[in-house]
Amino acid sequence: xxxxxxxxxxxxxxxxxxxxxxxxxxxxxxxxxxxxxxxxxxxxxxxxxxxxxxxxxxxxxxxxxxxxxxxxxxxxxxxxxxxxxxxxxxxxxxxxxxxxxxxxxxxxxxxxxxxxxxxxxxxxxxxxxxxxxxxxxxxxxxxxxxxxxxxxxxxxxxxxxxxxxxxxxxxxxxxxxxxxxxxxxxxxxxxxxxxxxxxxxxxxxxxxxxxxxxxxxxxxxxxxxxxxxxxxxxxxxxxxxxxxxxxxxxxxxxxxxxxxxxxxxxxxxxxxxxxxxxxxxxxxxxxxxxxxxxxxxxxxxxxxxxxxxxxxxxxxxxxxxxxxxxxxxxxxxxxxxxxxxxxxxxxxxxxxxxxxxxxxxxxxxxxxxxxxxxxxxxxxxxxxxxxxxx
Numbered sequence: 001x002x003x004x005x006x007x008x009x010x011x012x013x014x015x016x017x018x019x020x021x022x023x024x025x026x027x028x029x030x031x032x033x034x035x036x037x038x039x040x041x042x043x044x045x046x047x048x049x050x051x052x053x054x055x056x057x058x059x060x061x062x063x064x065x066x067x068x069x070x071x072x073x074x075x076x077x078x079x080x081x082x083x084x085x086x087x088x089x090x091x092x093x094x095x096x097x098x099x100x101x102x103x104x105x106x107x108x109x110x111x112x113x114x115x116x117x118x119x120x121x122x123x124x125x126x127x128x129x130x131x132x133x134x135x136x137x138x139x140x141x142x143x144x145x146x147x148x149x150x151x152x153x154x155x156x157x158x159x160x161x162x163x164x165x166x167x168x169x170x171x172x173x174x175x176x177x178x179x180x181x182x183x184x185x186x187x188x189x190x191x192x193x194x195x196x197x198x199x200x201x202x203x204x205x206x207x208x209x210x211x212x213x214x215x216x217x218x219x220x221x222x223x224x225x226x227x228x229x230x231x232x233x234x235x236x237x238x239x240x241x242x243x244x245x246x247x248x249x250x251x252x253x254x255x256x257x258x259x260x261x262x263x264x265x266x267x268x269x270x271x272x273x274x275x276x277x278x279x280x281x282x283x284x285x286x287x288x289x290x291x292x293x294x295x296x297x298x299x300x301x302x303x304x305x306x307x308x309x310x311x312x313x314x315x316x317x318x319x320x321x322x323x324x325x326x327x328x329x330x331x332x333x334x335x336x337x338x339x340x341x342x343x344x345x346x347x348x349x350x351x352x353x354x355x356x357x358x359x360x361x362x363x364x365x366x367x368x369x370x371x372x373x374x375x376x377x378x379x380x381x382x383x384x385x386x387x388x389x390x
Contacts, residue, residue, distance in 0.1 A: 001067030001092040003037045003044055009059045011080050013046050016057050019221055021073040022050035032070035034121040039066040048073060053218050054124040054254040067092060068118035069102055079104060079111050124254050125243040132238055133207055138231040139194035143181030144223045146192035146379045149348045151216035152185035160185055162258040163219050166211035177206055182265050188345050189265055193378040213262050214244055218255035225251050269382055270368055273361040275334030277305055279312055281358045285350045287326035291316040292343055294324040300386060301343040307332045339365045340386045349381040
C-alpha cells in the first residue's frame with residue numbers, strides 16, 4: 001500500500017475516528033485504526049471501533065498502490081498531528097506486508113510503525129434495511145443540543161445513559177413530522193420536539209413510527225460529525241433490532257442500541273401548575289454564575305419568588321464562608337415561594353433553552369419544576385428541587 005495525502009486531511013480524519021478507539025482495547029487490534037486505500041476511487045478510508053461504537057470516514061488521496069493495514073491509533077495520531085502541513089507519504093512495502101511495518105514520511109523525516117494485519121480488524125455492523133430514514137441536520141442539532149447533557153453517566157442505569165428518539169404527530173397515514181428527543185438521569189429530564197419540516201426546508205419529511213434508545217456517547221460523536229454540515233443537509237439513518245447507523249457523505253457512525261424499555265417520561269411532567277414565572281434567560285444565567293462561586297461546596301441555590309415586588313431573588317449560602325444574593329425582575333403569577341435546586345442542573349438547562357425569555361412553572365417546593373423557552377425551540381426541561389435544610 002502506498003498513498004500520498006495532505007497532512008491536514010489525514011490529521012482531521014484521524015481525529016474524527018480516533019474518538020471510537022477504546023482506552024482498553026480487547027482484542028488488541030481495536031486499539032488500532034484501520035487504514036484502507038483504493039486505487040480505483042483514489043480514496044483512503046479510516047475506521048475505528050470499540051465493539052459498540054464505530055466511526056468510518058474517507059478522503060481523497062493519491063493512491064499508487066491499494067491495500068490495508070491497522071496502526072496504533074494514539075501513536076499514529078500524535079505523529080501526524082506534529083508533522084508540518086505538507087504532503088506526507090504512507091507506505092507499506094510488499095516485502096514488509098507480512099511484518100506489517102508502515103513508513104510515514106515527509107520532507108522533514110520519516111517514522112516507522114509496526115501495525116497489525118487489516119484482516120484481524122472486525123467489520124463494522126451492517127444493516128439490511130428496506131427503508132432509509134433521512135433526518136435534517138437542523139432537527140438533529142436541535143434535539144441533541146437540547147437534551148444530551150441530561151443523560152445519565154451512571155453505567156448501573158444503562159438505559160438512562162442513552163437518548164430516546166421517537167416520532168410524534170402520527171396521523172392517519174401513520175407518519176410523523178416531529179422527532180422527539182428525551183434524556184434523563186432521574187434528577188432532571190430534557191425533552192425536545194424537533195420539527196422535521198421547518199419553513200426553510202425544500203421538501204417535506206414524514207417518518208414512520210419508531211422509538212429507539214441510543215447511547216449518549218455515540219450521539220455526542222454524531223454531533224461532532226455533523227458540526228460542519230449545512231442545516232439543510234440530511235443524515236441517512238438505518239436501524240434493526242440491535243444496531244443503528246448514521247451516514248453523512250463519506251462519514252459513517254454505527255452504534256449498538258440500548259436494550260430495554262425507556263421510562264415513560266411523559267407521565268413525570270405535571271399538566272397543571274399553580275405558580276408561574278417569566279424571566280430573562282441571560283440575566284438569570286448571569287445571576288446563577290455569580291452566586292455559583294459560593295455554591296461550590298453544596299451545589300445548592302435558592303429561588304425566592306416575590307409576587308408583590310415582581311422580583312426573583314437567587315441566593316447561595318456557604319456555611320462558615322459567606323453567602324451571595326442576586327435579585328432580578330420577573331413576571332410572577334401565584335403565591336410567593338422559596339425553592340432550592342442543584343445549581344449545575346439549572347445552568348445546564350438554561351444554556352440549552354436558547355431563548356430571550358423562559359417560563360418556569362411549579363407547584364410546591366418539593367414537586368417537579370418545568371422550564372421552557374418562550375418561542376423558538378420546543379423544549380421542556382424538568383428539574384427536581386432539593387430540600388432546604390434550615
